[in-house]
Amino acid sequence: MTNHWIDYKNSDAFLVIGANPAENHPLAMKWINKARETRGAKLIVVDPRFSKTAAQADIYVRHRPGSDIAFINGLMNYAIQNNLYHHEYVVNYTNASFLVNPEYGFHDGLFSGFVDGKYDRNSWQYQKDGDEIKKDPTLQDPNCVFQLLKKHVSRYDIKTVSEITGVPEKVYQEVCETFCATGRPGKAGNVIYAMGITQHTHGAQNVRALAILQLLLGNIGIPGGGVNAQRGESNVQGSTDLAMLYHLLPGYLGMPRANKHANLQEYIEKETPKSGYWSNKPKFLISMLKAWYGEKATKENDFCFDYLPKLTAGEHSHMAIFQDMMRGKIKGMFAWGQNPAVGGPNASMERKALEKLDWLVVIDLFETETAAFWKAPGVDPRKIDTEVFLLPAAASYEKEGSITNSGRWIQWRYQAINPPGDAKSDLWIADRLFKAVREQYRKDKSAVFPEPILNMVWNYDKPGQEEPDVEQVAIELNGYDVATGKPLNSFGKLKDDGSTACGMWIYTGYYADREKPACKNRNPEKDGLGSNLGWAFAWPLNRRILYNRCATDPKGKPWNPKLPLFAWNGVDWVKNDVPDFNAKVSPEVSAANPFIMLPEGHGRLFTQGLKDGPIPEHYEPVESPVKNKMSSRQFNPCITFYGPELGELAEVGSDEYPYIATTHRLIEHYQSGAMTRNCPYLVELMPEMFVEISPNLARKLGIRNGDEVEVISKRGKIRAKACVTPIMRAVKVNGKECEVVGLPWHWGYQGLAPGSTANDLTPCVGDPNTAIPEYKAFLCNIKKV
Ligand SMILES: Nc1nc2c(c(=O)[nH]1)N[C@H]1C(S)=C(S)[C@@H](COP(=O)(O)OP(=O)(O)OC[C@H]3O[C@@H](n4cnc5c(=O)[nH]c(N)nc54)[C@H](O)[C@@H]3O)O[C@H]1N2
Ligand SMILES: Nc1nc2c(c(=O)[nH]1)N[C@H]1C(S)=C(S)[C@@H](COP(=O)(O)OP(=O)(O)OC[C@H]3O[C@@H](n4cnc5c(=O)[nH]c(N)nc54)[C@H](O)[C@@H]3O)O[C@H]1N2
Ligand SMILES: [Mo]
Numbered sequence: 001m002t003n004h005w006i007d008y009k010n011s012d013a014f015l016v017i018g019a020n021p022a023e024n025h026p027l028a029m030k031w032i033n034k035a036r037e038t039r040g041a042k043l044i045v046v047d048p049r050f051s052k053t054a055a056q057a058d059i060y061v062r063h064r065p066g067s068d069i070a071f072i073n074g075l076m077n078y079a080i081q082n083n084l085y086h087h088e089y090v091v092n093y094t095n096a097s098f099l100v101n102p103e104y105g106f107h108d109g110l111f112s113g114f115v116d117g118k119y120d121r122n123s124w125q126y127q128k129d130g131d132e133i134k135k136d137p138t139l140q141d142p143n144c145v146f147q148l149l150k151k152h153v154s155r156y157d158i159k160t161v162s163e164i165t166g167v168p169e170k171v172y173q174e175v176c177e178t179f180c181a182t183g184r185p186g187k188a189g190n191v192i193y194a195m196g197i198t199q200h201t202h203g204a205q206n207v208r209a210l211a212i213l214q215l216l217l218g219n220i221g222i223p224g225g226g227v228n229a230q231r232g233e234s235n236v237q238g239s240t241d242l243a244m245l246y247h248l249l250p251g252y253l254g255m256p257r258a259n260k261h262a263n264l265q266e267y268i269e270k271e272t273p274k275s276g277y278w279s280n281k282p283k284f285l286i287s288m289l290k291a292w293y294g295e296k297a298t299k300e301n302d303f304c305f306d307y308l309p310k311l312t313a314g315e316h317s318h319m320a321i322f323q324d325m326m327r328g329k330i331k332g333m334f335a336w337g338q339n340p341a342v343g344g345p346n347a348s349m350e351r352k353a354l355e356k357l358d359w360l361v362v363i364d365l366f367e368t369e370t371a372a373f374w375k376a377p378g379v380d381p382r383k384i385d386t387e388v389f390l391l392p393a394a395a396s397y398e399k400e401g402s403i404t405n406s407g408r409w410i411q412w413r414y415q416a417i418n419p420p421g422d423a424k425s426d427l428w429i430a431d432r433l434f435k436a437v438r439e440q441y442r443k444d445k446s447a448v449f450p451e452p453i454l455n456m457v458w459n460y461d462k463p464g465q466e467e468p469d470v471e472q473v474a475i476e477l478n479g480y481d482v483a484t485g486k487p488l489n490s491f492g493k494l495k496d497d498g499s500t501a502c503g504m505w506i507y508t509g510y511y512a513d514r515e516k517p518a519c520k521n522r523n524p525e526k527d528g529l530g531s532n533l534g535w536a537f538a539w540p541l542n543r544r545i546l547y548n549r550c551a552t553d554p555k556g557k558p559w560n561p562k563l564p565l566f567a568w569n570g571v572d573w574v575k576n577d578v579p580d581f582n583a584k585v586s587p588e589v590s591a592a593n594p595f596i597m598l599p600e601g602h603g604r605l606f607t608q609g610l611k612d613g614p615i616p617e618h619y620e621p622v623e624s625p626v627k628n629k630m631s632s633r634q635f636n637p638c639i640t641f642y643g644p645e646l647g648e649l650a651e652v653g654s655d656e657y658p659y660i661a662t663t664h665r666l667i668e669h670y671q672s673g674a675m676t677r678n679c680p681y682l683v684e685l686m687p688e689m690f691v692e693i694s695p696n697l698a699r700k701l702g703i704r705n706g707d708e709v710e711v712i713s714k715r716g717k718i719r720a721k722a723c724v725t726p727i728m729r730a731v732k733v734n735g736k737e738c739e740v741v742g743l744p745w746h747w748g749y750q751g752l753a754p755g756s757t758a759n760d761l762t763p764c765v766g767d768p769n770t771a772i773p774e775y776k777a778f779l780c781n782i783k784k785v
Contacts, residue, residue: 018196109631
């Protein structure tokens with residue numbers, strides 16, 4: 001999230017696209033409705049299902065799953081053609097005026113530089129004069145970013161968008177007018193998205209499209225604006241910050257690669273940009289190494305850089321791991337608070353892969369489907385050799401620690417009750433596990449490379465207490481001065497000489513005062529902008545709205561004087577947030593670099609940073625009923641497909657699988673359902689698996705509400721109750737009627753209310769940048785049982 005939940009009250013229009021906050025983020029609805037009541041804000045909801053959020057919308061747009069880029073590019077086109085973009089913002093704060101290499105081009109779905117399924121991004125680079133990027137502030141040069149974007153999106157006129165997405169032209173026109181009206185200075189448009197946007201083979205480009213639209217309309221860095229991801233699990237933001245993803249170290253430092261980073265020097269040289277705030281990267285990495293390896297980390301030994309694991313070639317995310325498991329390359333697995341037997345793509349394949357393991361450790365509140373895969377219906381336990389260990393874990397209210405919400409607020413949670421039985425906190429389990437592994441390395445003299453384990457700082461024991469000291473963990477993450485042990489209050493104080501230690505630089509300041517840590521602050525604001533600087537701690541540096549230099553014009557006058565996040569009084573800034581810019585220099589000087597994290601200092605309407613193109617382009621989902629109208633490239637040309645063991649894919653326009661399927665959540669259930677299908681009250685409210693189908697399709701197939709049906713995809717088939725509902729309706733795409741069906745994915749064979757798993761149908765194919773599976777658009781058939 002660039003902004004935060006309470007800031008929603010400052011918006012004039014909401015574009016909720018690929019999210020259903022009424023069901024999945026109810027507190028978001030509170031602030032959306034506050035803006036509607038107090039400012040007359042308009043709510044636009046774009047969703048193939050008439051969701052509970054859609055039911056509240058001023059404008060509901062039913063579109064086809066997987067067609068979002070066409071939808072968003074069309075909005076950009078409308079803003080540019082009708083001069084509704086925020087001109088002063090675009091010229092000053094984005095890279096619109098930057099000149100791009102004249103060799104850049106786009107033809108029939110491919111950008112320049114495409115070789116063997118990959119882009120060589122040379123022709124996407126800026127033109128330079130020495131170190132200076134060449135610019136044309138008039139935005140007229142045919143090679144400037146603005147003209148390239150304008151030309152690209154001009155192909156997405158209203159008629160074309162309507163044909164691809166299935167949205168009637170009149171409805172689309174109304175959306176364009178309503179949302180692009182926020183391009184005026186003083187107006188704020190808020191984009192809210194979640195899994196309907198990301199879970200596609202072009203998910204990263206979907207998000208990019210939203211970011212570009214918001215930059216064009218001057219909606220980034222201002223109160224009530226932003227691109228706001230409604231994040232998932234309560235602490236998914238925190239776990240991403242802490243490097244849950246395989247290619248990252250804590251604080252979004254890139255994981256070192258074996259073929260690229262032989263030593264610290266090479267890592268620093270190759271990974272540190274010359275300008276922008278990331279030029280401080282060596283300080284963050286070296287301080288992290290000091291936190292991990294303490295006295296052992298010295299300048300002479302590269303601060304133990306060699307101890308870090310190095311990535312080898314290829315991609316090692318969820319689907320790649322399961323492919324390796326299928327191929328027998330992985331012998332053991334920890335499923336630590338996850339349930340891939342229900343949540344993973346092509347889940348029946350994932351359950352098969354678990355059979356190839358020698359051992360599996362599940363650390364969970366319940367015996368999940370993953371823990372019980374060896375006794376799933378239809379499985380013969382005698383034929384499975386995997387040894388399964390189930391460690392009971394304490395739930396969130398049975399332990400203490402911080403969690404980080406979507407708005408980057410880090411808040412402390414206190415323990416309410418003791419865990420039942422033998423259940424232990426995850427920290428307790430990790431602590432005992434680490435100590436046991438270390439003991440093995442101590443004893444076993446033949447151990448290969450024991451130093452990273454033996455020399456790891458591990459000082460979480462607290463006298464008289466069985467539970468490790470969670471505050472000690474917090475202080476390590478926060479960072480401290482090595483000589484005095486005193487916690488630091490800003491990552492500006494981190495050094496690259498080994499004199500500071502810091503587990504995760506972006507959190508510095510959240511636990512600087514052991515007696516009164518900022519993440520425990522509880523001083524709510526009574527009125528005003530809703531920044532609430534005295535409540536909890538928002539990373540980085542308690543900043544509530546990112547890129548907030550853009551909240552005023554270059555001279556320091558707020559675009560909206562009624563919502564002055566900052567205002568220059570001629571001498572100094574009047575502040576209602578923590579500046580995301582150098583506040584000690586004049587407004588004009590900081591305005592020259594409003595996006596301090598980027599080397600070029602400007603918001604990107606055109607990027608060199610993604611693998612699959614500098615500007616979003618519409619491609620079809622891998623399984624689609626129609627041909628791509630925009631080019632002869634049917635789907636994202638940069639996808640790498642997994643092996644056949646991960647399941648087959650249906651052909652374009654397949655007669656065998658004529659309907660589009662998409663998956664979604666319900667308010668009564670949580671995720672793979674372990675926590676909610678074990679709760680009798682919730683099970684009573686939402687007892688069984690169903691499939692939503694339109695009244696028309698039901699009539700055609702002779703299916704009545706409540707009938708038992710079979711839903712079939714190229715991967716498998718499941719049984720479900722038919723829910724015949726106007727929530728679903730066919731959309732007209734390229735002149736063809738396409739039926740869409742909706743599947744909740746919360747069921748499995750364990751718990752109080754077992755049911756079929758939607759993911760037995762979903763494909764193993766993902767986005768080239770993130771490897772997120774295409775859960776939201778695939779093909780299926782339906783038969784009455
Ligand atoms: N009650 C409840 N709350 C939850 C969760 C839960 O399981 N239950 N899970 C949490 C987690 S981990 C997450 S990640 C979030 C997810 O939150 P959301 O992303 O809001 O969840 P979904 O229901 O999966 O998808 C949102 C909407 O996207 C729509 N959609 C489907 N395909 C497309 C498409 O191609 N384009 C567009 N624009 N929309 C599409 C669906 O119809 C659905 O209404 O929710 C969190 N909150
Ligand atoms: N078809 C389809 N599939 C999807 C999605 C979709 O939209 N459609 N969404 C995807 C998304 S966004 C997500 S996030 C994934 C989620 O996929 P998973 O993470 O595999 O599913 P969860 O049910 O969230 O699993 C969390 C487990 O942690 C346990 N747990 C809860 N609290 C604790 C704790 O404190 N400690 C420990 N050790 N365990 C705990 C719960 O009991 C549960 O079994 O699913 C993905 N799968
Ligand atoms: Mo999620």
